[in-house]
Amino acid sequence: MAADRRDGRAGQDVLRRVGEASVLILISLADRPRHGYALIQDIKELAGVELGPGTLYGALDRLERLGLIESLPADDRRHPYRITAPGAAALRVHLDSLERVSAAGRLRLRLGGI
């Protein structure tokens, strides 16, 4: 049941309250593992958001505690992080939810003629 809550199998959007930085990190890790510096660069390119290193490590710790990402063995001093299966499921649920909200917003703008 705890796993259900974590990975979004129960259909709940567990990423709603984790903050934008955590969602961006999960999106960045969705295709392959990355370490801190690569994450900052990728998120800057992907979303135009410059994550501060303090924010990055706070979000990484939180996501790791939630079991949504895991750290891989360090190469040199850098720890690459990888999205877990529950993390991917949670991200999918969150993106679906965003899409629904986005579609509703566009529809209302059209209906309002704005």
Place this chain on the structure above:
Amino acid sequence: MDRSLSTRLVGAVLRCYPAHWRRRHGDEAAELAALLIGDGTPAASIALSYLAGAARERLTPRPGRRLSTAACALLVTACSLGVSAALLASTVPARAASTSQTSGRAHCRPGPAEPIPGVIGAMDRPQVIIWEAVHGRSC
């Protein structure tokens, strides 16, 4: 800012993190800061970000710390309850002493109570009933 000064500044800020965090991320965080400074990010903004992160890290309750927080809360509650009880206990005897003189007369004591001048003699009934009739109390 001079590169060595930047490194020292970031190093000083990283020492604000708890030890367990530094063991886990310390080296990597210092290296990341060096890379970002190399890219042209101002050292002050990196230091500020780490400082905010350190504050968050220290203020956010962690699973292990939650138990000790709960224990502290329980201890504080127990102490305040103890102090309240002690204060209450110190005031109760005084209040009891002050009320016992009046209530002692009011309740149904079979023995002779203090006579009410002018009433007992006229009615010639047990004093307790007279008292009830006068004050509207019952036992």
